[in-house]
Amino acid sequence: MKPRALIADDEPELREGLRLALQSKGFDTDEAADGASALQKATTSPYDLILLDVLMPLKTGLEVLEQIKTDNPKAFIVLITAHANVKDAVSAMQMGAFDYIEKPLKKDRLFELIEEALQARDLRERASLSSPKESSPQSPGSSPDFVGESKSMLKIFELINRVSNVNTTVLIRGENGTGKELVARAIHAQSSRRSKPFVAINCGAIPENLMESEFFGHEKGAFTGADQRKIGKFQFASGGTLFLDEVAELPLNMQVKLLRVLQEKRINPVGSNRDFPVDVRIIAATNRDLEAMMKENLFRNDLFYRLNVMPVFLPPLRERVEDIPALVRHFVRSFNKKHGRQIEDLSVEALNHLKEYPWPGNIRELENAIEHSFVMESTSQIQDPSLPDHIRETILDKAEGWNLPFDSEKSLSALDFRSAKENFEKEFIILALKQNNGRINQTCEKAGIPKNTLLRKIQKYGIQASEYGND
Secondary structure (H helix, E strand, O other): OEEEEEEEEOOHHHHHHHHHHHHOOOOEEEEEOOOHHHHHHHHHOOEEEEEEOOOOOOOOHHHOOOHOOOOOOOOEEEEEEEEOHHHHHHHHHHHOOOOEEEEEEHHHHHHHHHHHHHHHHHHHHHHHOOOOOOOOOHHHHOOOOOOOOOOHHHHHHHHHHHHHOOOOOOEEOOOOOOOOOHHHHHHHHHHHOOOOOEEEEEEEOHHHHHHHHHHHEEEEEEEEEOOOOOOOOHHOOOOEEEEEOHHOOOOHHHHHHHHHHHHHHHEOOOOOOOEEEEEOEEEEEEOHHHHHHOOOOOOOOOHHHHHHHHHHHHOOOHHHHHHHHHHHHHHHHHHHHOOOOOOOOOOOHHHHHHHOOOOOOOHHHHHHHHHHHHOOOOOEEOOHHHHHHHHHHHHHHHHOOOOOOOOOOOOHHHHHHHHHHHHHHHHHHHHHHHHHOHHHHHHHHHOOOOHHHHHHHHHHHOOOHHHHHOO
């Protein structure tokens, strides 16, 4: 089946040129001369690629983009913008556009974008189809299916496809909560070993004196308490994949033994006089700086090079903010099933706050935040007050930190940053209390301050809310 493209631009000559270019690449094309027509076509028919001009009658390209992404987050949209209008291009990328192209259009750049969009579409479909389905109970928000439309995630999908076709060792690196085990499971599920076991070990959770036994097994009577023979994780994973999570937590003596197994493909159970061959693929993961650890002699150089044959770096959520709307929709659907709710989406304000928050806990923290909001929200749409307090407080503190005190005549030379911030907070709270007649709940609602935050700040600055009531 031919790929389909929609061309939305109010200039007939430009539409004609784009139509001919796309048809030369095997596309069937539709056209729209204004934003309203483009939106109507895009929401009633599936397209593999949508080209949107920024300036169109009835609706702008950005308005159409926002609505399309709401209804069809998987759509690949390229924005057409004037050379000088970089601001619109940046906004488009933040809203989920695949890319943008500047006028006057250059054929080489257009063809390059078309190829990139088609490759990205194919990568996403392959990753989605081959991602492992749940084989054991997990929280609904922990579905192994990948969610992400950003270029960084599309590159991850491509890497998964590449490394799945070989048996080489993989080292997955990234902060906690970025989905390192999901990537490991996806690689296994796409590999020739997918019919064999996937066995995961958290290297940081095993006591050092039991580690060798957990990895390689032991014979009966090998040590006190070894009243029967035990099969180790390497043998459990025979023919399949062994995932070593938190590999940087391995003590040095265990690093030596792991290195030997990787080199010789044989294990020696504790208390045994024989070696046994093992056939496993190793995928390791860590959130630690291994290079720094090697300099401090905490991680062996030779083991690092054995593991780091194919490195995969997972970006933190704060570096792929454009994926947050899709992740939120994914969690909303999951938690609707779990909690028997009918939450439709998030308010614009709540979603914007999620985009502004730095997410130190990454996707795992976002999942927990959405579930918290499900519990707190009583309507069909998650509103800003239902978000966890620490998220709202962080956003509020961030906003306050960039403002000066209300008294613009006050010299800043005598103030450091903390003093300026505290001065702003105090005057802001006093002004908010005045405007709301000293009523705490009303002040929280109108000023967008979590109640516990407001009460804490009132106590901190010695403010008497009752002084600002009119009755």
